[in-house]
Amino acid sequence: MKRFNTHQVDVGIGAIVIALALFVFVQSLQLDFYIEGIPGPGFFPTLLAIALGLTGSILAVVSFVRAKSSSEPFEAPTRNQVKRSLGVWLAVLGSVLLVPIAGFVLAMLALAAVLILGLEGQRTIKGVAGVIIIPVGAYLLFSALLGVPLPAGVFGN
DSSP, rough: OOOOOOHHHHHHHHHHHHHHHHHHHHHHHOSSSEEEEEEEEEEHHHHHHHHHHHHHHHHHHHHHHTTTTTOOOOOOHHHHHHHHHHHHHHHHHHHHHHHHHHHHHHHHHHHHHIIIIIISSSSSSSHHHHHHHHHHHIIIIIIIIIIIOOGGGGOOO
16 A cells, blocks of 8 residues: 655645635536625635635645655544544535525534534533524624525525
């Protein structure tokens, strides 16, 4: 089995993040960036895609430049770390797929519940409060404060 050093892994991760950013950017082009002078539903995904692209590019370039000066061996993650990481990615993917069906607030509620109660195991009053406060806060920030129309799903109008 081929051994990688951390710089090679960082360049690869940077490339994956850039590819994800391009995908998000292309998808966000289907949404309105502005509607009647206020940020539209494509505003946040477009900015997110740009930020992802920049951070992926910085990670890849810096790691590529530093690879010439040192080469630390890459230590593979433990089985538990892989399970937790995969769980987070699956939860995020599930919530993204749930948005058109259940709407933004319910999808965010489900994501927060899986991450806080499930993966982190914070089954306390603080954990439950977080599950409620995060989607409500996101709704208040984007919809009420910024006036960004959020997807309501099949249950909305």
